[in-house]
Amino acid sequence: MEYKPVIEVSDVCFAYDSQEVLHNANIIIHEGSMVAVVGPNGGGKSTLLKLILGLLTPNLGSIRVLGTTPQQASAHIGYVPQYLQFDEAFPVTVNDVVLMGRIERNFFGFYRSEDKNAARNALERVHLDGYQKRPFSDLSGGERQRVLIAQALATEAKILLLDEPTANVDSVVEKQIFALLEELNKEITIVMVSHNLNVVTSSASHIACVNHTSSIVPIDKFTEADIDRAFHPGLAVLRHGSCCPVIDPSRSMSTPHKCGDTIHKKG
Secondary structure, eight states: OOOOEEEEEEEEEEEETTEEEEEEEEEEEETTOEEEEEOOTTSSHHHHHHHHHTSSOOSEEEEEETTBOHHHHGGGEEEEOSOOOOOTTSOOBHHHHHHGGGGGGOTTSOOOHHHHHHHHHHHHHTTOTTOTTSBGGGSOHHHHHHHHHHHHHTTTOSEEEEESTTTTSOHHHHHHHHHHHHHHTTTSEEEEEOSOHHHHHHHOSEEEEESSSEEEEEGGGOOHHHHHHHHOSSOOEEEOSSOOOOBOTTSOTTOBOOTTOEEEOOO
16 A cells, blocks of 8 residues: 655754754655654754644755645644643643643634543543543653643644653553554554664654654664664764755864865764
């Protein structure tokens, strides 16, 4: 069966001020994939997610999500952040948290029956049916993460993006969450940033290596060379095909490379 691309990242460069984080990033993700985004801290993984979400705009290159811009596709993207900041003394229930995924559909502040049905169905999909009235603050870390996934599913998203979904849970709960994601992947495309290669390689269909640039390979073709490229402490080689300013740490911070330069940096 031919699966259509749902995310297309083409020659994307992005910089915070003068510090380039992504250079000529290219990734195509097809419908029904489960993609694990791996790479070193500071390599651009979370930035890539924010670009796909439309929260950031590329300096160069383009991003298409579901055939349109990330901003226009945002209603069809569910997002689970790495951390959730909230006041544990605030009396919010599980159902309240999940219904927050429907806020953009309700301009007048009232939840309709279809919103409540979507929230209930989302909780069933993450195996938390019956938890609606429980205080969110009373839940375990793994249960809270399931509620946040349910919140993202309540948007009726076609793509689910997760930033380190198991960063704050133990290994047992981590395996449970990945088992849940495998189950959800039968119905939805999943892209997740993860630090645990051992777990993601048993769950993902593709691995996207992001280390200031990017590559994506099917899991059965993921090799030690890909691991080295993703996690090597030094940036291997960047060849500039377009005018993207890149600051080389070995030079003066005020001296950008010219177009056509090649960076060789040993780890």
